[in-house]
Amino acid sequence: MKKPPEIIFLCGFSGSGKTETGERLAEMIEFGFIDTDATVEESLGKTIPEIFAKEGEAKFRFAESDVIRMATRRPPQVIALGGGAIGDEHKLSYIKDHGYLVYLRVTPETVYERLRNSTLRPLLEVYTDDEEKRREAVMKRIHKMLDEREKYYLAADMVVDTEGKSPDAVAREIKEVLAGDGQTE
Numbered sequence: 001m002k003k004p005p006e007i008i009f010l011c012g013f014s015g016s017g018k019t020e021t022g023e024r025l026a027e028m029i030e031f032g033f034i035d036t037d038a039t040v041e042e043s044l045g046k047t048i049p050e051i052f053a054k055e056g057e058a059k060f061r062f063a064e065s066d067v068i069r070m071a072t073r074r075p076p077q078v079i080a081l082g083g084g085a086i087g088d089e090h091k092l093s094y095i096k097d098h099g100y101l102v103y104l105r106v107t108p109e110t111v112y113e114r115l116r117n118s119t120l121r122p123l124l125e126v127y128t129d130d131e132e133k134r135r136e137a138v139m140k141r142i143h144k145m146l147d148e149r150e151k152y153y154l155a156a157d158m159v160v161d162t163e164g165k166s167p168d169a170v171a172r173e174i175k176e177v178l179a180g181d182g183q184t185e
Helices: 018-029 035-045 048-071 089-098 110-114 129-154 168-179
Strands: 007-011 032-035 078-079 100-105 159-160
Touching: 007 018, 007 035, 007 089, 007 110, 018 078, 032 100, 035 078, 035 100, 048 078, 048 089, 100 168, 110 129, 159 168
Parallel strands: 007 078, 007 100, 032 078, 100 159
Antiparallel strands: none
16 A cells, blocks of 8 residues: 555535545544634634625635645645635645645535535525525526636546545545555546
């Protein structure tokens, strides 16, 4: 078995399972674990919706960049990135220079099902009492955001389809590929 990279980043859309998979992978390979969204909330003392509402997305992205830089200084780590964390070339380049990037791919329909009752995703909030109109608007937004982010996600070193797989199964798949025992895209 070869030694895994010292820093493993997990990227993907909200609801792709980055946090749960990351926790399980870190445990399996005996690495530390950092969730950038949770760390930003902790460092700013506010929830992500509060940060977006009171200080804007730019403030959140700046804090997120700080967390990513800090996390790369403490290997070995599995780092679960926020859904939009690699949404620009500069951040993507930094991440790829400092670790191994794994894209957890999920369909828009699964994202909707996993997040439809969440109030923690400010970029997916739609305010209407009509459930069908809400679903249509949220699905449209998920498709648009996924289209914008997909080119960054696909720059990952490894792509793992997560449909129908538990976080444990996804973590095992990543571990096997990193050890040279498995194959993925």
